[in-house]
Amino acid sequence: MAFLPFNTTRSFRLKPDELLSKSVSDDIYISVDQVARFINNEDTTFQLIDVRDAGQFKACNIPGSINIPFNDFSDPKWEIYLNQKGLKNIYYGNGEQTASYAWTISTGLNYGNNFIMTGGLNEWYKTIMLSQFEGENITPRENALFENRFNARKTFTQINSLPDSLKTHYFNAKHLQAAKLDGGCE
Protein backbone atom coordinates (compact mmCIF):
# COMPACT_ATOMS: atom_id res chain seq x y z
CA MET A 1 0.00 0.00 0.00
CA ALA A 2 2.99 2.27 0.49
CA PHE A 3 3.27 2.45 -3.29
CA LEU A 4 -0.11 4.10 -3.56
CA PRO A 5 0.12 7.80 -4.32
CA PHE A 6 -1.60 8.89 -1.09
CA ASN A 7 -2.40 7.61 2.35
CA THR A 8 -5.52 5.52 1.87
CA THR A 9 -6.22 5.14 5.59
CA ARG A 10 -6.66 8.87 6.08
CA SER A 11 -8.91 9.74 3.15
CA PHE A 12 -12.71 9.43 3.19
CA ARG A 13 -13.96 5.88 2.75
CA LEU A 14 -17.45 6.76 1.59
CA LYS A 15 -18.02 7.51 -2.08
CA PRO A 16 -18.80 11.17 -2.83
CA ASP A 17 -22.36 10.40 -4.03
CA GLU A 18 -23.10 8.41 -0.87
CA LEU A 19 -21.78 11.18 1.35
CA LEU A 20 -23.77 13.82 -0.52
CA SER A 21 -27.02 11.87 -0.35
CA LYS A 22 -26.57 11.45 3.42
CA SER A 23 -25.71 15.15 3.74
CA VAL A 24 -28.95 16.37 2.18
CA SER A 25 -31.17 14.16 4.30
CA ASP A 26 -33.17 15.86 7.04
CA ASP A 27 -32.78 12.70 9.13
CA ILE A 28 -29.29 13.74 10.22
CA TYR A 29 -30.71 16.53 12.38
CA ILE A 30 -31.88 15.96 15.93
CA SER A 31 -33.85 18.64 17.74
CA VAL A 32 -32.90 19.99 21.16
CA ASP A 33 -36.17 18.58 22.54
CA GLN A 34 -35.12 15.09 21.40
CA VAL A 35 -31.71 15.58 23.03
CA ALA A 36 -33.45 16.73 26.24
CA ARG A 37 -35.48 13.51 26.16
CA PHE A 38 -32.33 11.37 25.77
CA ILE A 39 -30.83 13.09 28.81
CA ASN A 40 -33.95 12.71 30.93
CA ASN A 41 -34.27 9.04 29.96
CA GLU A 42 -30.52 8.49 30.45
CA ASP A 43 -30.49 6.94 26.98
CA THR A 44 -27.12 5.26 26.57
CA THR A 45 -27.46 4.60 22.84
CA PHE A 46 -26.59 8.24 22.11
CA GLN A 47 -23.27 9.97 22.60
CA LEU A 48 -23.24 13.76 22.67
CA ILE A 49 -20.06 15.22 21.22
CA ASP A 50 -19.23 18.83 21.97
CA VAL A 51 -16.88 20.12 19.24
CA ARG A 52 -16.15 23.48 20.90
CA ASP A 53 -12.80 24.21 22.49
CA ALA A 54 -11.97 22.95 25.98
CA GLY A 55 -12.50 26.36 27.62
CA GLN A 56 -16.03 26.73 26.29
CA PHE A 57 -16.80 23.12 27.16
CA LYS A 58 -15.64 23.65 30.73
CA ALA A 59 -17.77 26.79 31.09
CA CYS A 60 -20.95 24.86 30.26
CA ASN A 61 -22.00 21.85 28.23
CA ILE A 62 -24.92 19.52 27.79
CA PRO A 63 -24.83 16.85 30.53
CA GLY A 64 -23.35 13.57 29.41
CA SER A 65 -21.40 15.05 26.51
CA ILE A 66 -17.75 14.44 25.78
CA ASN A 67 -15.45 17.12 24.41
CA ILE A 68 -13.68 16.51 21.11
CA PRO A 69 -12.50 20.00 20.09
CA PHE A 70 -12.82 20.47 16.35
CA ASN A 71 -9.25 21.77 16.03
CA ASP A 72 -8.10 18.35 17.22
CA PHE A 73 -10.76 16.38 15.34
CA SER A 74 -8.47 14.65 12.86
CA ASP A 75 -6.31 13.11 15.59
CA PRO A 76 -6.67 9.30 15.36
CA LYS A 77 -6.86 9.09 19.18
CA TRP A 78 -10.56 10.09 18.98
CA GLU A 79 -11.48 7.15 16.76
CA ILE A 80 -12.39 4.99 19.77
CA TYR A 81 -15.07 7.52 20.71
CA LEU A 82 -16.26 8.36 17.22
CA ASN A 83 -16.38 4.88 15.76
CA GLN A 84 -18.32 2.87 18.33
CA LYS A 85 -20.70 0.31 16.94
CA GLY A 86 -24.25 0.68 18.27
CA LEU A 87 -23.72 4.26 19.48
CA LYS A 88 -25.20 7.27 17.75
CA ASN A 89 -23.03 10.37 17.75
CA ILE A 90 -24.77 13.72 18.10
CA TYR A 91 -22.46 16.64 17.31
CA TYR A 92 -23.00 20.11 18.62
CA GLY A 93 -21.20 23.44 18.72
CA ASN A 94 -22.59 26.85 19.52
CA GLY A 95 -24.21 27.03 16.07
CA GLU A 96 -24.46 24.42 13.36
CA GLN A 97 -21.39 25.18 11.27
CA THR A 98 -18.65 23.41 13.24
CA ALA A 99 -20.93 20.46 14.00
CA SER A 100 -21.63 20.17 10.26
CA TYR A 101 -17.91 20.08 9.48
CA ALA A 102 -17.47 17.37 12.11
CA TRP A 103 -20.50 15.45 10.83
CA THR A 104 -19.25 15.47 7.22
CA ILE A 105 -15.73 14.40 8.18
CA SER A 106 -16.81 11.59 10.51
CA THR A 107 -19.46 10.36 8.06
CA GLY A 108 -16.92 10.52 5.21
CA LEU A 109 -14.57 8.41 7.32
CA ASN A 110 -17.49 5.99 7.73
CA TYR A 111 -17.72 6.34 11.51
CA GLY A 112 -21.03 4.96 12.80
CA ASN A 113 -24.30 6.87 12.91
CA ASN A 114 -23.80 10.60 13.03
CA PHE A 115 -26.24 13.40 13.74
CA ILE A 116 -26.20 17.16 14.21
CA MET A 117 -28.09 18.88 17.03
CA THR A 118 -30.21 21.49 15.25
CA GLY A 119 -29.16 25.03 16.10
CA GLY A 120 -26.39 23.95 18.49
CA LEU A 121 -26.03 25.20 22.05
CA ASN A 122 -27.61 28.57 21.19
CA GLU A 123 -30.82 26.76 20.22
CA TRP A 124 -30.56 24.57 23.33
CA TYR A 125 -30.35 27.66 25.49
CA LYS A 126 -33.22 29.41 23.72
CA THR A 127 -35.56 26.41 23.72
CA ILE A 128 -34.64 24.41 26.79
CA MET A 129 -33.18 26.91 29.22
CA LEU A 130 -35.29 29.98 28.54
CA SER A 131 -38.62 28.71 27.28
CA GLN A 132 -41.65 29.51 29.36
CA PHE A 133 -45.26 28.54 29.03
CA GLU A 134 -47.57 31.44 28.44
CA GLY A 135 -51.32 31.01 28.51
CA GLU A 136 -54.11 29.81 30.72
CA ASN A 137 -54.76 26.26 29.54
CA ILE A 138 -52.11 23.68 28.87
CA THR A 139 -52.72 20.59 26.77
CA PRO A 140 -51.28 17.22 27.87
CA ARG A 141 -48.88 17.39 24.92
CA GLU A 142 -47.63 20.84 25.90
CA ASN A 143 -47.38 19.71 29.50
CA ALA A 144 -45.19 16.75 28.50
CA LEU A 145 -43.03 19.03 26.35
CA PHE A 146 -42.46 21.55 29.13
CA GLU A 147 -41.83 18.86 31.71
CA ASN A 148 -39.20 17.40 29.42
CA ARG A 149 -37.56 20.81 28.99
CA PHE A 150 -37.80 21.62 32.69
CA ASN A 151 -36.11 18.36 33.74
CA ALA A 152 -33.32 18.77 31.17
CA ARG A 153 -32.84 22.39 32.26
CA LYS A 154 -32.53 21.27 35.88
CA THR A 155 -29.92 18.62 35.03
CA PHE A 156 -28.01 21.11 32.86
CA THR A 157 -27.90 23.68 35.66
CA GLN A 158 -26.97 21.11 38.32
CA ILE A 159 -24.11 19.53 36.38
CA ASN A 160 -22.72 22.85 35.15
CA SER A 161 -22.88 24.38 38.61
CA LEU A 162 -20.66 21.67 40.08
CA PRO A 163 -17.17 22.67 41.22
CA ASP A 164 -14.51 22.09 38.55
CA SER A 165 -12.95 19.19 40.47
CA LEU A 166 -16.24 17.25 40.47
CA LYS A 167 -16.87 18.09 36.81
CA THR A 168 -13.42 16.75 35.87
CA HIS A 169 -14.14 13.59 37.84
CA TYR A 170 -17.47 13.20 36.05
CA PHE A 171 -15.95 13.67 32.57
CA ASN A 172 -13.03 11.35 33.31
CA ALA A 173 -15.57 8.71 34.31
CA LYS A 174 -17.37 9.24 30.98
CA HIS A 175 -14.12 8.84 29.02
CA LEU A 176 -13.21 5.72 30.96
CA GLN A 177 -16.66 4.25 30.25
CA ALA A 178 -16.20 4.88 26.50
CA ALA A 179 -12.75 3.27 26.55
CA LYS A 180 -14.12 0.22 28.39
CA LEU A 181 -16.98 -0.16 25.89
CA ASP A 182 -14.38 -0.28 23.15
CA GLY A 183 -12.52 -3.03 24.96
CA GLY A 184 -9.59 -0.81 25.87
CA CYS A 185 -8.42 0.66 29.12
CA GLU A 186 -7.09 3.96 30.28
Place this chain on the structure above:
Amino acid sequence: MKQLKNLQYIFVFLIILLVLVLVRSFNPNLFKQDPGKAVDAAQNNSNSITLAQLKALRTKYLVINLGNGDKFDSIKMKNSLNIPIENLLDKANLTIFKESKDEIILYSSDESTTAKAWVILNQLGFKKLFILAPEENPEAFIYIFQPDTTARLENDSI
Protein backbone atom coordinates in the same frame (compact mmCIF):
# COMPACT_ATOMS: atom_id res chain seq x y z
CA MET B 1 11.91 -23.35 -14.28
CA LYS B 2 10.99 -22.78 -10.61
CA GLN B 3 12.69 -19.38 -10.68
CA LEU B 4 10.68 -18.42 -13.76
CA LYS B 5 7.45 -19.37 -11.96
CA ASN B 6 8.44 -17.19 -8.98
CA LEU B 7 9.17 -14.31 -11.32
CA GLN B 8 5.71 -14.78 -12.84
CA TYR B 9 4.11 -14.38 -9.40
CA ILE B 10 6.08 -11.21 -8.74
CA PHE B 11 5.15 -9.88 -12.16
CA VAL B 12 1.43 -10.57 -11.58
CA PHE B 13 1.65 -8.89 -8.16
CA LEU B 14 3.27 -5.80 -9.66
CA ILE B 15 0.62 -5.59 -12.38
CA ILE B 16 -2.16 -5.80 -9.77
CA LEU B 17 -0.45 -3.05 -7.77
CA LEU B 18 -0.11 -0.89 -10.87
CA VAL B 19 -3.80 -1.36 -11.70
CA LEU B 20 -4.73 -0.37 -8.11
CA VAL B 21 -2.60 2.77 -8.34
CA LEU B 22 -4.13 3.72 -11.69
CA VAL B 23 -7.68 3.05 -10.50
CA ARG B 24 -7.23 5.19 -7.40
CA SER B 25 -5.37 7.92 -9.24
CA PHE B 26 -7.83 8.39 -12.06
CA ASN B 27 -11.13 7.40 -10.46
CA PRO B 28 -13.09 10.63 -9.99
CA ASN B 29 -15.48 8.87 -7.61
CA LEU B 30 -13.01 8.66 -4.77
CA PHE B 31 -11.87 11.08 -2.12
CA LYS B 32 -8.12 11.55 -2.09
CA GLN B 33 -7.40 14.34 0.35
CA ASP B 34 -6.34 14.29 3.98
CA PRO B 35 -9.34 15.30 6.18
CA GLY B 36 -6.86 16.92 8.57
CA LYS B 37 -6.30 19.67 6.02
CA ALA B 38 -10.02 20.42 5.92
CA VAL B 39 -10.04 20.60 9.73
CA ASP B 40 -7.11 23.04 9.73
CA ALA B 41 -8.64 25.29 7.07
CA ALA B 42 -12.05 25.34 8.77
CA GLN B 43 -10.52 25.92 12.19
CA ASN B 44 -8.41 28.91 11.20
CA ASN B 45 -11.13 30.27 8.88
CA SER B 46 -8.78 30.26 5.88
CA ASN B 47 -11.70 28.66 3.99
CA SER B 48 -14.04 31.59 4.48
CA ILE B 49 -14.31 35.03 3.00
CA THR B 50 -16.41 37.96 4.17
CA LEU B 51 -18.59 40.02 1.88
CA ALA B 52 -16.22 42.99 2.31
CA GLN B 53 -13.22 40.82 1.34
CA LEU B 54 -15.15 39.51 -1.63
CA LYS B 55 -15.93 43.00 -2.86
CA ALA B 56 -12.28 43.95 -2.52
CA LEU B 57 -11.10 40.91 -4.49
CA ARG B 58 -9.21 41.91 -7.60
CA THR B 59 -9.21 38.46 -9.08
CA LYS B 60 -12.22 36.88 -10.76
CA TYR B 61 -14.51 34.72 -8.71
CA LEU B 62 -17.49 32.45 -9.21
CA VAL B 63 -20.28 32.54 -6.64
CA ILE B 64 -22.34 29.40 -6.12
CA ASN B 65 -25.70 29.66 -4.39
CA LEU B 66 -26.44 26.29 -2.77
CA GLY B 67 -30.04 27.07 -1.83
CA ASN B 68 -33.11 25.59 -3.45
CA GLY B 69 -36.87 25.10 -3.07
CA ASP B 70 -38.12 25.92 0.40
CA LYS B 71 -34.61 26.66 1.56
CA PHE B 72 -33.94 29.07 -1.30
CA ASP B 73 -31.76 31.92 -0.19
CA SER B 74 -33.09 35.40 -0.01
CA ILE B 75 -29.63 36.83 -0.63
CA LYS B 76 -29.14 37.62 -4.28
CA MET B 77 -25.66 38.03 -5.59
CA LYS B 78 -24.69 39.37 -8.95
CA ASN B 79 -23.46 36.72 -11.38
CA SER B 80 -24.08 33.91 -8.93
CA LEU B 81 -24.84 30.45 -10.16
CA ASN B 82 -27.54 28.39 -8.47
CA ILE B 83 -26.44 24.81 -7.80
CA PRO B 84 -28.68 23.21 -5.17
CA ILE B 85 -26.60 21.04 -2.84
CA GLU B 86 -28.51 17.95 -4.00
CA ASN B 87 -27.03 18.49 -7.48
CA LEU B 88 -23.55 19.41 -6.31
CA LEU B 89 -21.89 16.33 -7.79
CA ASP B 90 -23.81 16.20 -11.06
CA LYS B 91 -21.44 15.76 -13.97
CA ALA B 92 -22.24 19.17 -15.46
CA ASN B 93 -21.66 20.90 -12.12
CA LEU B 94 -18.39 19.09 -11.46
CA THR B 95 -17.24 20.23 -14.89
CA ILE B 96 -17.96 23.83 -13.88
CA PHE B 97 -15.82 23.40 -10.74
CA LYS B 98 -13.04 21.69 -12.65
CA GLU B 99 -12.90 24.23 -15.44
CA SER B 100 -13.12 27.28 -13.23
CA LYS B 101 -9.78 29.02 -12.84
CA ASP B 102 -11.32 31.60 -10.52
CA GLU B 103 -11.96 31.49 -6.80
CA ILE B 104 -15.17 29.60 -6.06
CA ILE B 105 -17.34 31.07 -3.32
CA LEU B 106 -20.08 28.89 -1.79
CA TYR B 107 -22.97 30.47 -0.01
CA SER B 108 -26.29 29.57 1.52
CA SER B 109 -28.53 31.04 4.19
CA ASP B 110 -28.00 27.79 6.08
CA GLU B 111 -24.44 27.52 7.41
CA SER B 112 -24.78 23.75 7.81
CA THR B 113 -25.39 23.31 4.05
CA THR B 114 -22.37 25.42 3.10
CA ALA B 115 -20.11 23.61 5.58
CA LYS B 116 -21.08 20.16 4.27
CA ALA B 117 -20.71 21.19 0.62
CA TRP B 118 -17.33 22.79 1.31
CA VAL B 119 -15.93 19.64 3.00
CA ILE B 120 -17.14 17.38 0.17
CA LEU B 121 -15.61 19.55 -2.56
CA ASN B 122 -12.43 20.15 -0.56
CA GLN B 123 -11.94 16.43 -0.07
CA LEU B 124 -12.46 15.88 -3.80
CA GLY B 125 -9.42 18.06 -4.29
CA PHE B 126 -10.94 21.35 -5.43
CA LYS B 127 -8.70 24.28 -4.56
CA LYS B 128 -9.52 27.98 -4.29
CA LEU B 129 -12.77 27.07 -2.60
CA PHE B 130 -14.27 29.42 -0.01
CA ILE B 131 -17.39 29.87 2.06
CA LEU B 132 -19.06 33.26 2.13
CA ALA B 133 -18.96 34.03 5.86
CA PRO B 134 -22.22 35.25 7.39
CA GLU B 135 -22.16 38.74 8.87
CA GLU B 136 -22.51 37.39 12.39
CA ASN B 137 -20.24 34.59 13.58
CA PRO B 138 -22.53 31.53 13.61
CA GLU B 139 -20.36 29.89 16.24
CA ALA B 140 -20.53 32.65 18.84
CA PHE B 141 -22.32 31.68 22.06
CA ILE B 142 -24.89 34.40 22.55
CA TYR B 143 -25.98 33.49 26.09
CA ILE B 144 -24.23 33.53 29.44
CA PHE B 145 -24.63 30.57 31.74
CA GLN B 146 -25.22 31.54 35.35
CA PRO B 147 -24.27 28.68 37.67
CA ASP B 148 -26.65 27.96 40.53
CA THR B 149 -24.38 27.81 43.56
CA THR B 150 -27.12 26.22 45.66
CA ALA B 151 -27.65 23.36 43.19
CA ARG B 152 -26.84 19.85 44.39
CA LEU B 153 -27.00 16.58 42.51
CA GLU B 154 -30.09 14.63 43.54
CA ASN B 155 -28.60 11.32 42.54
CA ASP B 156 -24.98 10.77 43.26
CA SER B 157 -24.19 9.28 39.86
CA ILE B 158 -20.54 10.32 40.10
